[in-house]
Amino acid sequence: MRRKSGSGPRLVSARACQAVLDRGQALDEVLASLLDDIDDGRDRALARRLAHGVLRDWPALDSMIRQLVERPLGKGDRLIHFVLAVALHELRDGREPDRAVVHVAVEAAGGFRGGRLRGLVNAVLRNFLRRRDVLEASIAEDPVLASGYPRWLIDRITTDWPEQGEAILAAGNAVPPLWLRVNRRRWSRDEALGALEAAGFAAHAPARFADALVLEERARVSDLPGFADGALSVQDGAAQLVAEELALADGLRVLDACASPGGKSGHMLERADVDLTALDIDGDRLKRVGENLERLGFEAQLEAGDAADPQAWWDGRQFDRILIDAPCSASGVIRRHPDIRWLRRAADIDALVATQCAMLDALWPLLKPDGILVYATCSVLVAENAGQIQSFLERHADARVIDHPELPGRADEPGRQLLPGDEDCDGFYCLAARRLR
Numbered sequence: 001m002r003r004k005s006g007s008g009p010r011l012v013s014a015r016a017c018q019a020v021l022d023r024g025q026a027l028d029e030v031l032a033s034l035l036d037d038i039d040d041g042r043d044r045a046l047a048r049r050l051a052h053g054v055l056r057d058w059p060a061l062d063s064m065i066r067q068l069v070e071r072p073l074g075k076g077d078r079l080i081h082f083v084l085a086v087a088l089h090e091l092r093d094g095r096e097p098d099r100a101v102v103h104v105a106v107e108a109a110g111g112f113r114g115g116r117l118r119g120l121v122n123a124v125l126r127n128f129l130r131r132r133d134v135l136e137a138s139i140a141e142d143p144v145l146a147s148g149y150p151r152w153l154i155d156r157i158t159t160d161w162p163e164q165g166e167a168i169l170a171a172g173n174a175v176p177p178l179w180l181r182v183n184r185r186r187w188s189r190d191e192a193l194g195a196l197e198a199a200g201f202a203a204h205a206p207a208r209f210a211d212a213l214v215l216e217e218r219a220r221v222s223d224l225p226g227f228a229d230g231a232l233s234v235q236d237g238a239a240q241l242v243a244e245e246l247a248l249a250d251g252l253r254v255l256d257a258c259a260s261p262g263g264k265s266g267h268m269l270e271r272a273d274v275d276l277t278a279l280d281i282d283g284d285r286l287k288r289v290g291e292n293l294e295r296l297g298f299e300a301q302l303e304a305g306d307a308a309d310p311q312a313w314w315d316g317r318q319f320d321r322i323l324i325d326a327p328c329s330a331s332g333v334i335r336r337h338p339d340i341r342w343l344r345r346a347a348d349i350d351a352l353v354a355t356q357c358a359m360l361d362a363l364w365p366l367l368k369p370d371g372i373l374v375y376a377t378c379s380v381l382v383a384e385n386a387g388q389i390q391s392f393l394e395r396h397a398d399a400r401v402i403d404h405p406e407l408p409g410r411a412d413e414p415g416r417q418l419l420p421g422d423e424d425c426d427g428f429y430c431l432a433a434r435r436l437r
């Protein structure tokens with residue numbers, strides 16, 4: 001029998017979207033606290049999926065609601081605007097029967113302001129069902145409404161990637177696969193694959209990613225065999241390539257300059273017994289590096305500090321390897337974090353580029369001669385990637401790019417770029433440079 005899911009998950013997704021869009025809060029943080037109110041794992045997954053869907057389609061949903069309500073809802077009734085957005089998203093998505101979607105949205109409105117907006121919710125949704133063809137046609141003509149991105153980001157992406165721009169925007173609206181990283185100190189990829197399959201999780205091992213498995217269907221991570229004790233971690237394939245670029249070996253002194261929450265720190269330690277310093281400017285986030293490394297059974301020296309100001313934290317001993325996994329627009333991971341397109345502003349990009357540039361210049365002298373610095377972003381914007389590194393190379397005559405033609409990604413002169421969806425990965429940029437003697 002089909003399981004009935006009620007208004008609880010819909011209200012949670014409505015509240016989460018309101019927190020992102022009206023108050024500028026990050027979706028993952030909001031959901032982390034709101035989902036505590038839902039006991040059933042399937043309802044939690046539903047609330048998350050609906051919030052993602054609404055944030056992906058927000059301009060179209062918002063525009064339709066404005067056309068469908070007679071008067072805009074007052075500030076105090078704003079939550080109902082988001083309840084309607086969740087319901088419209090479900091009606092357009094078509095997984096549930098129309099009647100059930102309308103029924104549950106009216107029920108959700110019933111718990112709010114003594115239920116006086118139930119009639120309005122019912123009328124708006126029935127009006128949508130009557131006029132949907134005309135409304136959908138009006139949306140298809142407007143690039144912001146049709147793509148679900150703010151104008152400035154559409155312009156930046158299509159200017160940087162004139163041929164691939166449309167595909168990048170579409171890939172950011174797709175549901176991403178769940179990539180896993182196998183801790184090969186514990187077991188081989190084949191053993192991990194076998195254990196997953198025995199536990200009912202179908203997966204495959206992508207040939208060009210040495211440590212990766214991709215699940216065929218989404219699953220709760222904590223249910224996966226090996227996750228709790230650190231034999232498996234969640235990490236996109238693109239991010240796993242950083243460990244290859246770093247060319248790690250036992251005994252090397254390594255700085256992970258933007259380490260939190262510790263995904264790449266963990267991978268480095270799985271690959272080799274390195275002497276790792278994990279730095280992050282955010283002391284609270286740095287605690288998560290400690291927790292994540294503990295799950296994997298590793299330790300590192302944790303430092304809270306500004307990568308662009310080493311004098312405040314550096315002990316004066318140079319590093320063999322430096323990773324700058326820089327703060328960036330995150331324009332390559334919008335498929336995982338649909339809130340990014342609404343939280344980032346056009347003006348943020350220049351500030352991010354300046355921060356990345358300051359980190360590169362401040363950390364380069366901390367690298368030993370013959371050492372390797374890897375610069376990475378989860379961005380698709382040229383100013384943060386090839387443009388940033390081009391000017392770095394002009395400022396530092398002792399830096400030589402190391403090519404990795406064997407690794408996935410487009411040669412991006414200099415560096416390698418994966419666009420979202422390439423090899424099923426997130427958008428990602430990576431460059432390795434050796435410091436000449």
Ligand SMILES: C[S@@+](CC[C@H](N)C(=O)[O-])C[C@H]1O[C@@H](n2cnc3c(N)ncnc32)[C@H](O)[C@@H]1O
Nearest residue numbers: 258259260261262263264280281306307325327
């Ligand atoms: C892309 S995330 C790093 C992800 C991490 N490397 C991983 O794999 O889990 C960027 C990190 O840079 C940190 N950060 C931002 N500005 C910084 C600065 N000036 N110095 C050091 N860390 C900084 C942020 O707090 C954030 O944790």
